[in-house]
Amino acid sequence: MIRFVFDFPPDRDAFLEVSNQPQFQSLCEISNACRTIQKGIQPLLTQNGEYMKRLQEEYNRLFVGPNVLPAPLWESVYLDKEHLLFEEVTLTVRECYHHYGLSFIREGNEPDDHIVIELEFLHVLIKKTLESDNLDTQNKLLADQYSFLTNHLLKWCPIFCETLSNSASFELYQGAALLLAEYLELEYELIPALKEALSNAR
16 A cells, blocks of 8 residues: 555545455554545545546655655665765665665666565565475574664654654655655564564474
8 A cells, every 4th residue: 555655546436446445444443544544545536537636736746746756756865965866775675675686667767765665675674574384494584674673764764754754745655754754663662573483493
């Protein structure tokens, strides 16, 4: 859901399809942030194209431009001393991907430290961990997840989430900011617990 909100300009049919998925509805039962997103999607059922137009304009205002962006989607904007893209921060993130034989499909043309790409990398590490039956491999993957989380995502996303929550005029994007913050906090608590469980399983 987080990737869906940040990666694409809003599309009515796509949002309605996602909101009808059982996984999304189950998440709404336990997540206030997800319920906020649900409220942001709900007007698409009852309002005409004017709401969709305003939602698309909000996406462009927040993330695309042409004016100064209230909530940029790149790590380097928040952590680079000059707030520049394609500098040391971007290259450090790229090295993390390359370590696992991965690369951003648009590497060199667009910054590798976009929130969606960083979350996708974390997803890959989580998937590899779940698929492995080797304790040493699992421990290494969990360590790399935790390192990427603490050295990258958690260094800039809290600022991004707060900025987005304060800047957004629509519940869809306010909810997305809250959901991202919830998710990263959960990962931060879960990874050490999983490492401890693996240690006890030896």
